Amino acid sequence: MIVALASLELAALLPRFKHAAASAGFILALAAPLAVVTAGCGWLLSLGGGYDAQLLEWHKWLGTATAAGSVLTAILFWRGKFSAYRISLFATAGVLMAAGHLGGSLTHGSDYLTQYAPAPLKKLLGIQTAKQNLTSRSLAELQQQPVFAGVIEPLFENKCVHCHGAEKSKAGLRLDSFAALQDGSDDGPVLKAGDAAQSPLIQRLLMPTDSDDHMPPAGKPQLSTGEITLLKWWVNAGAPATNALGQLAAPPEVLAALPVR
Template sequence: MYSILLQDSSWATFIGRFHPAIVHFPIGFLLIAALLELGRRWGKIAVSENVVVFILLWSAISATFACGAGYLLSLSGGYDVNLLDNHMWKGIGVAVFAWAAWLVKSDKLQKALPAGKLIYLPAILVATALTLSAGHDGGSLTHGEGYLTQYTPEPFRSLAGLPPLKAEPTEIKPIADVQQAVVYTDIVQPILQTKCTQCHSSSKSKGDLRMDQLALLAKGGENGPAFIAGKSAESDMIKRCLLPENDDEHMPPKGKPQLTTDQIALLSWWIDQGAPADKKVSQLTVPEAIKPALASLTKGAPAGSDKISEPGVLSLKVPKADDRVIEDLRKTGLIVNTLSQDQNLLEISAVNLPGFNDKQMELLKPVAQQVTWLKLGGTSITDAAFEQIAKFPNLSKLHVEHTATSDKGIAMLKPLPYLGYINVVDTKVGDAGLKAVAGMKALRSIYVWQSAVTDSAVSQVGKQFPDLLVMNGFNEATAAEFVKAGDKSDPEEVKNK
């Protein structure tokens, strides 16, 4: 057991992740002990020395446990080595001086070291100072170097000798002429800067991966190269986006700003084109399905933003949903977002409700007209739910991945006039289901990885409907076939696959 904990393992990571929680105990105990001691010495408060001794004991114990958990967490890697060393030794110093203060205060060293009480006050003050300094390093390790001082306002910024505040990019700026845009510099790099480099840059490189420079991105991290040129479906940076958001391996992590569907489509297209460093859009093959994502870059909204991009849906104008109905839906745990204020269209997601079932679909009846994006992936729905889904006339995107969906349910979607994207990854949908929806007028992409759909059916549908993207996962032969056919492996909507 001890050998397992002294090396990177699931047990070590499990225990190590308690470090951020445990570390708050010595911080609190030491600060309380220091304040009580100062207050007692100044005559401001009357407190028993036994109380201070008790608090110091628990500060020393909790600091020791925090050191142990911190060491186990460090085994997982991905931290700046020098910063990690500083943080570690400061943490050990906190524990050592906390124990020293307790030993002296409790008279444990009185006989062995008569002059021991002279080191009591310096010990508690040093322990407190190290706690604050180690906390600063811990914030930098977790959130990037300079995390605590990053947004220091003026005039304190100048007084501290800090450089001028540099605004972090939060969105992709519109491109005047997308055809002349350098794909990596003007499209790929801005996407990575807004969604990835917070955890993968020079100040913080989780998994030893840096995504702030193309050479370092190509080099990869502890899990190997981040991408394989020409094969987006086999590239780790794309595959992680295909995982459920609750999966520990999903990137960006749950709770962080997620890459939009168009953004992942553009990244995948760049990789499929060989991940060039200096090629312009006009110099690369642009499949029909990727053109809407590129076109959105010239507008005021960044690619893949919450602006509706489907041509048919753009013309829709539906009545505003009742605010009380939306509030009731949110109370059940559903996520309800307005995608377009002027059109009143809604996105409804059950990402946090794995138990959401067929009966609960009745809750969505009052907003049937307004729902255009519906995310039911990973829920408990079956084919019975599609009787209700088929009554959403303006549905344009549907996620039912990782559910019990089969051919019977998926076939009910045929009458929907605006449905352009379907995700049936890891379902029971087979060849019959694929063929049933392939001819839908608005359908641009369907994701069937790990379903019952066969490669032969994908090939047949591809020939019959050349403008339809059928993404069948990480099969090398399929990927090669798409590339050979002119790179029709448009990764539109890959994000929630």
């Protein structure tokens, strides 16, 4: 509603559409209270945890600013301060878009906007196919480390251990160490070494996002396509505990998905 109203106000600058924003009062009467309710719901949701802390911090404050801006915009309008109202409206619309983008990054992963973009466009935007926030290691450094400790464990740590760790272990499954992973869940093993397709852990990742069984659950930070490629490859390679990357012949798509500089 805020973006629509900003568009209407822009259109109203043209003589042909000068009445475009005639319903501004009505739109604001809906938008301002709803913005406050929305920010409140977001705040409550954030208490559930499991989100990237830095993204969440920004999203929280920009979301709060959006709500405050919407209320201010409405007040200025009702007070008849029309130029201040327009400035406030456009500023709020801008903050709203930034907050919305961060909200998308929180729930769908930070590469959600460009994940399925055509390769040439990605190249143009300077996006690597496997963008990860883990590290600034070089490939040579990573080759020396055990794949589990260097790649797989940090990935679980980032996206799974929040629910499958020492504090919470949903379904009796812990993913915070190699031994815990081998112990599986209340229902038994989650890994079949050498066979990703038959491993519940991998199957869960590949289920449609709207399925109740999909992992991580809907609304939580998701794995990138590169991260799924890595996990699948590691399981198919026998899910080894200590083998270094250099000892396992990793195909090019796996090397491309590694979290390296």
